[in-house]
Amino acid sequence: MDYTLLIENSLKTKIAYEFAKKYGEYAYLNSSSYTFKTHQQKNNTIKLLARIMDKIEKESNSGIYSHFISLGREIPVWAATSFFDFGTVRTFYSCLEDSLAFDIANYYSINKTELISFLSNINMYRNVCAHDNRIMRYMIFKKEFSISNTKIHSNMNLNTDSKNEYIVGKRLLLFLSNSLICFKLNIIKNYRN
Numbered sequence: 500m501d502y503t504l505l506i507e508n509s510l511k512t513k514i515a516y517e518f519a520k521k522y523g524e525y526a527y528l529n530s531s532s533y534t535f536k537t538h539q540q541k542n543n544t545i546k547l548l549a550r551i552m553d554k555i556e557k558e559s560n561s562g563i564y565s566h567f568i569s570l571g572r573e574i575p576v577w578a579a580t581s582f583f584d585f586g587t588v589r590t591f592y593s594c595l596e597d598s599l600a601f602d603i604a605n606y607y608s609i610n611k612t613e614l615i616s617f618l619s620n621i622n623m624y625r626n627v628c629a630h631d632n633r634i635m636r637y638m639i640f641k642k643e644f645s646i647s648n649t650k651i652h653s654n655m656n657l658n659t660d661s662k663n664e665y666i667v668g669k670r671l672l673l674f675l676s677n678s679l680i681c682f683k684l685n686i687i688k689n690y691r692n
Contacts, residue, residue, distance in 0.1 A: 503621050507585055510618075513603050514592060515577035521599055524575035527551065527591075534596040544594045547587070554582045585625050589618040 518527060526532045528551065533544040555574055558564050563578050583591065592600060593615050604614040 503585070503625055506621060507588060509606075510588055510592070510603075511580040511583065512577075513606050514588065514595075515580045517599055517602050518595070519576050524577065525573050527576040527579060533594045540594065543590060547590050547594050550587055550590070551579065551583075554584075554587065555579060558582045585618075585622050589615075589622050592618060 518532070522529075522532045528548060530544060530548060533540075533547075535541045535544065555564070561582075563581060564574065567574050567578065580588070580591075592603065595603070597611065600611045600614075604611045607614065609617070
């Protein structure tokens, strides 16, 4: 769990920084700041914006919120992301347009698809822990939560099936550690640089 918190904080920082750099610090509530390539993306973005507004409203008594309101200012993206739970961070990232999502994924030396996959898995891991379920044999059944093929899989010389999918290491939530290891190594590398 320690690494998921490190990942969450790192990701919130990167998202807020890159988003503000591209759109400005208040554009996160503007639907034109997100991608709408598919009907599903449009629905996800509408739900995301409603969730963000709800989270900000729930935090109306917090110090951060009060600070900006007392200054007569809106809540900037870097402050709003501090209210986000991991699921909201994951959804926010998946709604970003490709070049912005690429810039964020590039911090971790992975691509957008891998980052979305890792975030889905980390989010599931957190939810399993939060609801006191067993992690050791917890199986991933939803395709959206399946782990992407990674360099770690290939380095472990795992067997593949006829579709070049790894036979093990993809459905057991325990193998989420691959995602955590990738993130941890890249976060540490980025902090040292």
